[in-house]
Amino acid sequence: MQSKTKELDPILEVNNLFASIENLPILKGVSISVNPGEIHAIMGRNGCGKSTLSKIIAGHPSYKITKGEIKFIGNDIQSLEPEERAQSGIFLGFQYPIEIPGVSNLEFLRVATNARRKFLNKEELDTFDFEDLVKEKLNLVKMDSAFLSRSINQGFSGGEKKRNEILQMALLEPKIAILDETDSGLDIDALRIVASGIKKISNKQTGIILITHYQRLLEEIQPDYVHVMSDGQIIKTGESDLALELEKNGYEWTDNFVKE
Amino acid sequence: MVSENLVKDVVSEPYKYGFVTDIETEKISKGLNEDTIRLISEKKEEPEYLLNFRLNAFRKWQKMEEPNWADLGYKKINYQDIIYYSAPKQKEKISSLDEVDPKLLETFDKLGIPLTEQKKLTNVAVDAVFDSVSIATTFRKELAEHGVIFCSISEAVKDHSNLIEKYLGSVVPANDNYFAALNSAVFSDGSFVYIPKGVKCPMDLSSYFRINSGDSGQFERTLIIAEESSSVSYLEGCTAPMFDTNTLHAAVVELITLDDASIKYSTVQNWYAGNEEGVGGIFNFVTKRGKCLGKRSKISWSQVETGSAITWKYPSCILLGEESVGEFYSVALTNNLQQADTGTKMIHIGPRTKSTIVSKGISAGNSINSYRGLVKMGSKASGSRNYSQCDSMLIGDQAAANTFPYIQSQQPNSEIEHEASTCRISEDQLFYLQSRGIEFEEAVSMMVSGFCRDVFNQLPMEFAAEADKLLALKLEGSVG
Numbered sequence: 001m002q003s004k005t006k007e008l009d010p011i012l013e014v015n016n017l018f019a020s021i022e023n024l025p026i027l028k029g030v031s032i033s034v035n036p037g038e039i040h041a042i043m044g045r046n047g048c049g050k051s052t053l054s055k056i057i058a059g060h061p062s063y064k065i066t067k068g069e070i071k072f073i074g075n076d077i078q079s080l081e082p083e084e085r086a087q088s089g090i091f092l093g094f095q096y097p098i099e100i101p102g103v104s105n106l107e108f109l110r111v112a113t114n115a116r117r118k119f120l121n122k123e124e125l126d127t128f129d130f131e132d133l134v135k136e137k138l139n140l141v142k143m144d145s146a147f148l149s150r151s152i153n154q155g156f157s158g159g160e161k162k163r164n165e166i167l168q169m170a171l172l173e174p175k176i177a178i179l180d181e182t183d184s185g186l187d188i189d190a191l192r193i194v195a196s197g198i199k200k201i202s203n204k205q206t207g208i209i210l211i212t213h214y215q216r217l218l219e220e221i222q223p224d225y226v227h228v229m230s231d232g233q234i235i236k237t238g239e240s241d242l243a244l245e246l247e248k249n250g251y252e253w254t255d256n257f258v259k260e
Numbered sequence: 261m262v263s264e265n266l267v268k269d270v271v272s273e274p275y276k277y278g279f280v281t282d283i284e285t286e287k288i289s290k291g292l293n294e295d296t297i298r299l300i301s302e303k304k305e306e307p308e309y310l311l312n313f314r315l316n317a318f319r320k321w322q323k324m325e326e327p328n329w330a331d332l333g334y335k336k337i338n339y340q341d342i343i344y345y346s347a348p349k350q351k352e353k354i355s356s357l358d359e360v361d362p363k364l365l366e367t368f369d370k371l372g373i374p375l376t377e378q379k380k381l382t383n384v385a386v387d388a389v390f391d392s393v394s395i396a397t398t399f400r401k402e403l404a405e406h407g408v409i410f411c412s413i414s415e416a417v418k419d420h421s422n423l424i425e426k427y428l429g430s431v432v433p434a435n436d437n438y439f440a441a442l443n444s445a446v447f448s449d450g451s452f453v454y455i456p457k458g459v460k461c462p463m464d465l466s467s468y469f470r471i472n473s474g475d476s477g478q479f480e481r482t483l484i485i486a487e488e489s490s491s492v493s494y495l496e497g498c499t500a501p502m503f504d505t506n507t508l509h510a511a512v513v514e515l516i517t518l519d520d521a522s523i524k525y526s527t528v529q530n531w532y533a534g535n536e537e538g539v540g541g542i543f544n545f546v547t548k549r550g551k552c553l554g555k556r557s558k559i560s561w562s563q564v565e566t567g568s569a570i571t572w573k574y575p576s577c578i579l580l581g582e583e584s585v586g587e588f589y590s591v592a593l594t595n596n597l598q599q600a601d602t603g604t605k606m607i608h609i610g611p612r613t614k615s616t617i618v619s620k621g622i623s624a625g626n627s628i629n630s631y632r633g634l635v636k637m638g639s640k641a642s643g644s645r646n647y648s649q650c651d652s653m654l655i656g657d658q659a660a661a662n663t664f665p666y667i668q669s670q671q672p673n674s675e676i677e678h679e680a681s682t683c684r685i686s687e688d689q690l691f692y693l694q695s696r697g698i699e700f701e702e703a704v705s706m707m708v709s710g711f712c713r714d715v716f717n718q719l720p721m722e723f724a725a726e727a728d729k730l731l732a733l734k735l736e737g738s739v740g
Contacts, residue, residue: 058695061687086697098692101683102710108693111706115697151710152692168696 009074010035011176011207012057012090017068019056026052028232029068034176034207041210041218041243044229045251050211051095053229054178058092059085073175086112087119091174095181095211097161099153105164106148109134113171137170141197158185166197176207183217195220215247228254278502278532281367281472285391287346290475292339294318297445300345304414304448309425317434317444324438330601331630331662334543334570335506342508343476344446347393364388364395371470371499384495385410387451387467389480394449399463408492409454410465413481416452423454427485431514431551431578439510439545439572443479447512450480453492455521461492464720469498469511471531471542477508484514486521488554493524495723498567502532504540506569511546519554519581524562526719528727531567536625538597541569548575549605552584552613560587562718564727565602566734574632576605579613579644586615589718591727593708593734594627594659603633603664608641608674617648620712623659624735630662635676637669644674652682653711655704655735683711705732 012034019027026049034040042050056063057070059082069076077085100108113133114124125133138145141163153161162182169177179198183191198221202208210217218226218240226242227234235257236242246253288299297318301311326337348364360375368375368388375388375396385399387410394412403410409420417424434444451467471478486492498509509531515523525548534541544567550559561575571594577586588604606615615635623629635646652661663680685707693703709716709728716724 058691060691081700082691082694083697083699086695092695094692094695098686098689100689100692100707100710102713103706104710108696108698108706111698111702112693112696115699119697172696 010071011073013071014053014057015069015071017053017056017070018066019052019063020066021052021063025066026063026232027056030229030232030234032209032227032234034209036207037204038225039202039208039210039221039223041212041223041226042229042234043212043226043243043246048229049232050229051180054092054180054209054211057178058082058090083115086172087115089116089175091169091172091177093165093169093177093179093182095184097153097156097165099151099156101151101154103152104148105150105152106131106134108152109148109168109171112168116172134171137167140170140200141166142193143167159187159190162186162190162194163197166194166201170197170201173201175205176209177202178209178211180211181213182210183212183214191216192220215243218243228257230254230257277371277499277530279370280474281363283361283363283472284349285346285473286349287343287473287476290341290343292342292344292446296344300446300448303345304417306417307421310417313429313434314445317441320435321438321441321445324435324441326438330572330632331628332570332572332599332601334599337508337543339442343473344479345448346391346473346476348390348395360396364390367470367472368395368468371468384464384466387412387465389449389451389467389469391471391473391476391478394451403462406459406462407456408459408461409452411452413447413450413452413483416483420452420454423485424452424483427483427514427516429514431516431549432512432547437547440512440547443481443510443512443547447479447481450482450511452482453484453494455486455490455492457487457490459490461490464493464495466495466497469496471507471509474503474505474507477510479509480511482511482513484516484523484525486517486523486557488518489520491522493720494526495720496525496527498529498531502535502540506540507542509542509544509546509568511548513546513548513575515550515559517550517552517554517557517559517584520556521554522558522560523550524560525550525575526723527563527565528723528730529563529565529567529571530730533567533596533598534569536596538569541598542567543570544568544573545570546573548573549578550576550586551578552581552586554584555581556583557581558585558587560589560718561604562589562715563591564715564719564730565590565592565600566730568600569598571598571600571602573602574604576607577615578607578609579615579641580609582610583612583614584610585613587718588615588617588619589715590619591622591712591715591731592620592629593622593731594624594629595734596625596627598625598627600628601630601632603631605634605636606646607634607636607638608644608646608671609638611641612643613641614644615646617646617650618714619650620715621650621652621661622655622708622711622731623652623661624655626658628660628662630664632664632666634666634668637671637674637676639670641671642673644671646676648676648678649714650678650680651711653708654682654684701732704735708732708735
């Protein structure tokens with residue numbers, strides 16, 4: 001019985017979160033709660049605070065939380081380092097994945113995977129076992145194993161970078177994945193590959209937050225909830241049809257909403 | 261932004277080789293004049309040609325000016341305030357390692373260089389140099405069976421005088437530069453290697469230099485000769501205790517390769533670098549040069565420079581023999597107030613000679629790290645080629661990196677290629693790695709080793725692992 005109620009506890013709870021960067025307030029009271037198996041979409045104009053929210057959840061050091069809390073499986077995570085959050089199952093898919101010259105993608109993926117496995121008390125994988133695992137996951141995002149021997153994201157096309165993000169998500173098996181504009185810069189084929197990868201990875205225990213401007217991705221992955229964000233607040237929450245309405249009416253339509 | 265703090269702490273790991281060995285030493289009094297030189301020469305029972313070599317160097321040195329073209333700033337060195345000979349007191353003649361002062365053996369043990377028969381490293385022969393003298397050389401018998409001579413240069417002067425007389429100063433002449441002249445006048449000990457014709461040295465050879473005394477300089481001299489079709493891989497390591505004064509280290513290394521011979525010379529330099537305020541540390545002024553005399557011969561320098569308050573060092577190759585090959589692979593890391601001005605000279609004289617330069621400079625803290633290199637194509641060097649790549653990495657926003665490539669060509673039928681880049685470890689890169697569960701310091705060290713990979717690949721395997729660890733250690737706290 002107990003385990004059942006536990007499953008129903010939210011994976012992520014953001015309560016009345018205020019945050020700023022260099023004393024400039026960006027988030028002005030955001031609340032969102034994600035249960036296992038749920039897919040949430042956050043939509044909004046550029047600069048509304050969507051990306052900031054995702055970075056703060058992942059622990060980016062440049063932002064300061066001034067009020068409110070972030071709970072992950074019931075625990076406040078404010079004092080945790082980004083790596084501790086990642087190890088415990090928080091995943092951020094970057095809007096602009098970072099290039100790191102000289103560091104092999106394969107080695108990076110292995111170290112990251114093992115850090116997560118260590119946290120889960122699973123045996124760490126040696127190079128050979130890891131190669132087997134990664135090759136299996138590569139299929140999910142239709143990536144060639146040649147990507148593994150290159151430096152992290154260096155010289156990757158936009159689509160390749162995004163697929164590399166989803167590959168990381170597949171390897172890390174997070175409890176919650178926040179995907180920041182994973183659809184931006186993708187052509188329709190790449191978008192489908194990425195979307196199908198996300199669907200295959202997610203399961204009843206995983207929560208997903210999709211941050212996006214467009215309906216396009218949401219046609220591939222149907223969200224349970226859609227939140228509209230504006231000026232550091234979530235001003236409207238609805239079901240998947242809200243995204244369609246937004247698509248039809250544009251963001252100007254949301255200017256009339258007051259915070260619910 | 262937060263990054264300022266973030267990128268400030270990675271270098272404050274205490275220097276773990278900073279201990280002093282309390283041992284009775286025989287020192288001569290401070291100061292430098294012709295009598296000092298006669299005294300050193302007498303102590304070492306040297307033949308007259310060597311005393312003359314020294315005196316000649318000294319007279320030239322007196323007329324020379326200390327160079328000031330490097331991008332280095334330091335307090336003027338008072339050459340009369342240095343002890344030029346310091347040796348641990350021990351029995352006159354040591355016939356076996358058992359007679360070496362246990363304190364000395366213990367010192368090298370602590371440094372990870374066990375010398376005793378039971379514990380010595382199995383795959384590397386070691387010459388251990390303590391202040392001005394060589395303490396012990398391991399595996400001499402085994403090497404002698406292959407005709408390889410590996411001993412201290414003092415012993416070589418006695419036992420292989422013909423080779424010393426022929427080759428000493430033949431690559432770096434006594435008056436080559438200020439510090440080489442000083443070394444030629446007062447050098448105390450160092451290593452000597454001779455690989456006979458056709459022999460591939462059966463194991464790596466290694467010298468370990470330890471400065472123990474605070475007020476004496478170290479002036480060692482290394483000479484390696486590889487006869488026709490022979491080859492050797494030689495490793496060099498250096499450490500020193502922490503003193504709040506600066507200690508002068510002015511070494512000379514000469515390498516000679518004959519036809520089809522090759523020498524690979526690797527250094528991990530970890531002299532005490534001074535503290536965070538820049539107090540103390542070794543002044544490292546070193547002249548290293550190899551002469552590819554023979555056809556198709558090869559000299560390859562690889563260095564990992566992490567220590568010293570000041571580094572002034574340009575391991576070079578004179579490519580005389582046709583189709584000879586010179587290589588220089590370097591990682592130089594500076595932190596706090598360290599200053600490094602290092603690079604190479606590739607002098608192409610023979611036809612169809614080739615050289616490769618790969619230099620990786622990493623500057624953290626308030627340090628200055630400069631690459632300075634000369635590529636010269638002489639008039640007879642037709643069909644010769646050079647490729648240079650100089651990359652700099654900055655950690656934090658107070659460190660400086662410079663690149664000074666000099667190119668001179670008198671041969672239109674030769675190729676010189678130069679590439680350079682500068683990058684910075686950004687907070688975004690760190691955050692990216694961290695957000696995948698990778699610990700902060702591991703993230704920094706992954707990026708630094710990634711940056712140095714091309715050079716580490718050139719190091720002998722044990723050395724590469726050590727170098728990787730050393731860099732991580734040196735940067736610990738400087739970014740975090």
